[in-house]
Amino acid sequence: MKIYIKFDFNTVCRKVLEDQLEKHKIKHRILGFGEVEILEKTETVAFSAFTAELAEYGISIIENQKTVLVQKIKDTILEMIHNPELVTVKSSVYLSEKLSHSYGYLSNLFSDVTYTSIENYIIIQKIEHAKQLMVSGQLSLTEIAFKLNYSSVAHLSTQFKNVTGITPSAFQRIINKRKEIALKK
Amino acid sequence: MKLHAFYKSPTFLKSVFVVSIFAIFFISAVTFKHINLLNNSSKWVTHSYEVNLELERLFSYLKDSETGQRGFLITKDSTFLEPYLHAKEKIDRSFKIVKSYTKDNPLQENNIRKLEFYINKRQNYLSKTLHMSLNRSLSDEQLKEKMIIGKLTMDSVRSHINEMILLEKKNLIARELSYKDTIKITPIFVYITLLITLVLISISYIRINKDLEKMQVSNNRLKLLNESSSLAEMVGNFGSWQQDITTGVFTFSDNIYRLLGCEPQSFKKGQDDFIKFVHPEDRHTFEGLTSEQIDNKNLPAFTYRVTTKDKKLRYFRTTGRIVTNKMGNDLLIGTTSDVTDEVLSSLSLEQQNLELEASNKELLAFNYVASHDLQEPLRKIQTFISRLSDKEYDKLSDNGKEYINRILSSAERMRILIDDLLQYSRANKTEKVFEKVNLNDLLENAKVDLAQSIEEKSAVIEHESLPKMTVIPFQIQQLFINLIGNSLKYSKDNVPPNIKISCQKVTATEETQIPKNTKDKFYKITFEDNGIGFEQEYAEKIFILFNRLHNKNDYAGTGIGLAICKKIVENHRGFIFAKGEPNIGATFTIYLADN
Amino acid sequence: MQKEYIHIILADDDEDDRLFFTDAFEELKINTKVNTFADGVALMNYLNQPDAVLPDVLFLDLNMPRKNGIECLDEIKSDEKFNDIAIAIFSTSSSEEHIEETFVRGANIYIKKPSDFATLKKVLSDVVTLNWQYHTSGLNKDNFLMRI
Numbered sequence: 001m002k003i004y005i006k007f008d009f010n011t012v013c014r015k016v017l018e019d020q021l022e023k024h025k026i027k028h029r030i031l032g033f034g035e036v037e038i039l040e041k042t043e044t045v046a047f048s049a050f051t052a053e054l055a056e057y058g059i060s061i062i063e064n065q066k067t068v069l070v071q072k073i074k075d076t077i078l079e080m081i082h083n084p085e086l087v088t089v090k091s092s093v094y095l096s097e098k099l100s101h102s103y104g105y106l107s108n109l110f111s112d113v114t115y116t117s118i119e120n121y122i123i124i125q126k127i128e129h130a131k132q133l134m135v136s137g138q139l140s141l142t143e144i145a146f147k148l149n150y151s152s153v154a155h156l157s158t159q160f161k162n163v164t165g166i167t168p169s170a171f172q173r174i175i176n177k178r179k180e181i182a183l184k185k
Numbered sequence: 186m187k188l189h190a191f192y193k194s195p196t197f198l199k200s201v202f203v204v205s206i207f208a209i210f211f212i213s214a215v216t217f218k219h220i221n222l223l224n225n226s227s228k229w230v231t232h233s234y235e236v237n238l239e240l241e242r243l244f245s246y247l248k249d250s251e252t253g254q255r256g257f258l259i260t261k262d263s264t265f266l267e268p269y270l271h272a273k274e275k276i277d278r279s280f281k282i283v284k285s286y287t288k289d290n291p292l293q294e295n296n297i298r299k300l301e302f303y304i305n306k307r308q309n310y311l312s313k314t315l316h317m318s319l320n321r322s323l324s325d326e327q328l329k330e331k332m333i334i335g336k337l338t339m340d341s342v343r344s345h346i347n348e349m350i351l352l353e354k355k356n357l358i359a360r361e362l363s364y365k366d367t368i369k370i371t372p373i374f375v376y377i378t379l380l381i382t383l384v385l386i387s388i389s390y391i392r393i394n395k396d397l398e399k400m401q402v403s404n405n406r407l408k409l410l411n412e413s414s415s416l417a418e419m420v421g422n423f424g425s426w427q428q429d430i431t432t433g434v435f436t437f438s439d440n441i442y443r444l445l446g447c448e449p450q451s452f453k454k455g456q457d458d459f460i461k462f463v464h465p466e467d468r469h470t471f472e473g474l475t476s477e478q479i480d481n482k483n484l485p486a487f488t489y490r491v492t493t494k495d496k497k498l499r500y501f502r503t504t505g506r507i508v509t510n511k512m513g514n515d516l517l518i519g520t521t522s523d524v525t526d527e528v529l530s531s532l533s534l535e536q537q538n539l540e541l542e543a544s545n546k547e548l549l550a551f552n553y554v555a556s557h558d559l560q561e562p563l564r565k566i567q568t569f570i571s572r573l574s575d576k577e578y579d580k581l582s583d584n585g586k587e588y589i590n591r592i593l594s595s596a597e598r599m600r601i602l603i604d605d606l607l608q609y610s611r612a613n614k615t616e617k618v619f620e621k622v623n624l625n626d627l628l629e630n631a632k633v634d635l636a637q638s639i640e641e642k643s644a645v646i647e648h649e650s651l652p653k654m655t656v657i658p659f660q661i662q663q664l665f666i667n668l669i670g671n672s673l674k675y676s677k678d679n680v681p682p683n684i685k686i687s688c689q690k691v692t693a694t695e696e697t698q699i700p701k702n703t704k705d706k707f708y709k710i711t712f713e714d715n716g717i718g719f720e721q722e723y724a725e726k727i728f729i730l731f732n733r734l735h736n737k738n739d740y741a742g743t744g745i746g747l748a749i750c751k752k753i754v755e756n757h758r759g760f761i762f763a764k765g766e767p768n769i770g771a772t773f774t775i776y777l778a779d780n
Numbered sequence: 781m782q783k784e785y786i787h788i789i790l791a792d793d794d795e796d797d798r799l800f801f802t803d804a805f806e807e808l809k810i811n812t813k814v815n816t817f818a819d820g821v822a823l824m825n826y827l828n829q830p831d832a833v834l835p836d837v838l839f840l841d842l843n844m845p846r847k848n849g850i851e852c853l854d855e856i857k858s859d860e861k862f863n864d865i866a867i868a869i870f871s872t873s874s875s876e877e878h879i880e881e882t883f884v885r886g887a888n889i890y891i892k893k894p895s896d897f898a899t900l901k902k903v904l905s906d907v908v909t910l911n912w913q914y915h916t917s918g919l920n921k922d923n924f925l926m927r928i
Contacts, residue, residue, distance in 0.1 A: 131923040165927030572895030
């Protein structure tokens with residue numbers, strides 16, 4: 001049997017983080033977007049045990065302020081894509097307002113750390129979201145284009161092709177064939 | 186109509202025959218009866234005459250006896266007694282005869298009895314008178330008295346005899362009358378019967394005559410048919426045979442013998458004789474199949490080799506099946522044909538196919554070489570040159586820079602050529618996977634593929650809804666890409682390309698362009714642009730591989746794109762046509778069979 | 781702790797192509813470690829070592845002696861321990877059917893070997909960058925399909 005799962009990274013990470021903080025009896029306050037304020041000084045041994053256990057979940061403590069900000073940018077972008085109705089202004093404006101930095105600064109910082117531009121990252125994430133929606137099979141391509149604020153299906157298709165090198169229909173065909181093969185096994 | 190049908194039917198003749206037989210029987214029966222009747226009648230006549238004669242004789246004897254008695258009485262001479270006594274005997278005898286004659290007639294018997302009484306009475310009187318006269322006791326008076334009595338008695342006898350004779354005569358007349366009556370109808374009756382029989386026989390004769398004529402005609406036709414079928418067998422190189430299922434005896438047509446190089450009907454008609462000609466390697470199969478033919482009621486067509494009498498190897502094909510003839514007998518009929526030419530040509534065709542297949546494979550292998558092995562070194566040349574021009578460009582002289590650029594563009598052109606050739610050979614690939622797809626999706630994909638170019642030229646593509654069809658998706662998508670790409674490439678400077686794609690379902694007969702006059706349905710998809718167009722005289726040439734209408738410096742291209750289109754359309758059993766007008770635009774029409 | 785470089789492996793029987801490949805990565809500003817193998821057998825021997833450092837991205841040439849790219853792909857896809865490796869097909873062929881076939885078999889990326897060095901660099905950079913996004917932004921790798 002094979003089941004398909006949709007999960008929310010933020011919720012999962014937050015839950016894991018909370019559990020671990022509780023477990024290691026660290027007094028804390030979760031600020032959101034991967035930011036935790038430690039309220040009391042913790043013993044070094046206990047703290048390293050905490051970080052080691054978090055590492056098992058793929059969670060690491062970012063020491064660099066730059067990386068923290070990049071993570072914040074990424075989170076904000078995700079939020080923007082999943083809730084397009086919240087975004088009424090251009091994404092650059094939205095980001096600089098939300099993160100209280102000039103867009104130029106954010107843009108440079110992001111490129112340095114991630115090897116890609118914010119614009120490109122937004123496109124990648126949008127296409128990924130479109131893929132996710134296509135795979136779930138609940139929406140038609142037209143509906144997906146509308147949901148993701150594309151002017152037309154053609155626009156979505158073109159962007160999809162630009163990012164992935166293949167057309168949405170080829171993508172869907174490949175994924176379906178893979179599923180068929182997986183089912184046969 | 187019914188009557189006519191009866192006349193035509195074979196029962197008619199049988200009925201006529203039966204009726205005639207009955208008529209003849211009837212006539213003979215009637216004739217026999219009449220002859221019998223005639224015989225009887227003449228007997229009766231004789232009989233009557235005999236009765237009358239005997240009666241008269243009896244009367245004369247009576248008279249004799251009386252005369253004798255009278256003579257004696259008068260003369261007393263005993264010589265007169267002699268005739269008396271003599272007559273007495275004769276009377277008795279004669280009476281007995283009469284009696285016997287009239288036995289069968291009650292009326293005459295009655296008369297006889299009376300006559301007997303009178304005769305007896307008369308005899309008594311005669312003898313009494315005679316007795317008295319002998320005793321001399323007879324007086325004249327007594328005599329007179331006796332004589333008178335005798336006379337009276339004699340008179341009654343006479344009248345009685347006369348009466349009898351009369352009666353007999355009356356009988357005779359009645360008999361003659363009835364005889365005449367019978368005799369009178371008989372000939373008419375016989376005549377009528379004879380006449381009817383004659384008529385019937387005449388009709389039968391006509392009928393038989395007609396049947397004979399018909400038989401003659403059908404015999405002639407049959408002969409002709411036999412001749413023509415025998416001729417057909419000779420021309421068509423085949424022969425026919427029959428096998429009687431009950432006896433197992435074979436009958437071969439003349440041409441079977443000829444096919445085997447023998448004189449017609451020159452060997453015994455049997456399977457064993459035929460099988461001698463069958464090639465030893467095929468003999469087993471032949472026997473296997475033919476031995477089952479009766480049980481299976483069918484001999485499936487099969488081919489085998491034979492060696493003819495003149496030692497030539499020929500291929501024969503035999504087939505047969507069971508039929509039931511009009512008489513209800515089962516016959517196995519079949520044909521055997523000489524298929525040597527067909528077999529040989531199919532063998533050579535097979536050989537050619539194999540060669541073709543091999544050459545196709547070679548071509549595919551060549552394509553692979555072109556695609557892969559040729560691409561590899563070219564790609565490396567290009568990469569090395571690109572590295573050279575990236576890193577060492579500044580160190581080169583102006584000439585060197587020029588050469589590098591020329592090499593770059595030549596190599597690029599070669600790459601495009603190889604790519605296009607590869608695409609063309611892929612369109613030729615033998616394995617074709619047909620799928621039912623929505624052509625609109627393929628068109629969208631094509632547009633996505635060309636998105637960059639469309640955007641650069643601000644092209645507008647309008648299209649009608651396309652159908653779902655069973656096609657090779659990659660190829661149709663390629664077709665769309667090539668056609669739209671063609672329109673984009675050959676667009677007018679400073680005029681945004683406008684490509685109109687329309688679609689309609691048509692029937693082959695309605696479309697003059699389709700070289701097919703069937704009712705097959707096609708989808709006609711038209712690509713119309715506002716580009717530079719072309720002279721109509723080139724409309725067919727542009728689909729030929731490597732054919733270009735423009736200088737390669739004006740328009741980059743290999744002359745393969747439209748050849749690929751044609752190939753793809755042909756793969757879908759379709760047609761592609763181009764129509765152009767310089768500076769107005771070009772129209773490409775494709776017909777794809779709707780299946 | 782996170783490793784600070786991206787581990788890349790290329791299996792290609794062509795020496796020139798391996799050279800272009802390593803040169804391209806050298807010239808790119810991405811922190812990478814590149815290993816190359818001359819054929820499928822050598823590659824699989826390496827990957828199947830218990831202590832092998834598995835690559836982030838594996839580039840597979842299709843036409844290789846001994847064991848070709850498709851065979852390697854099937855082997856890798858049938859072993860769960862290789863689940864995290866992004867697989868890029870690196871080939872000269874560009875037949876649509878061929879490309880789709882490799883995707884269906886589980887390849888993430890299909891690269892038609894470019895014919896100039898600048899393009900090669902760009903393509904490799906794009907691939908590694910996109911893979912990096914999948915790696916760092918928690919994207920669903922099942923949906924990772926890319927054709928350049």
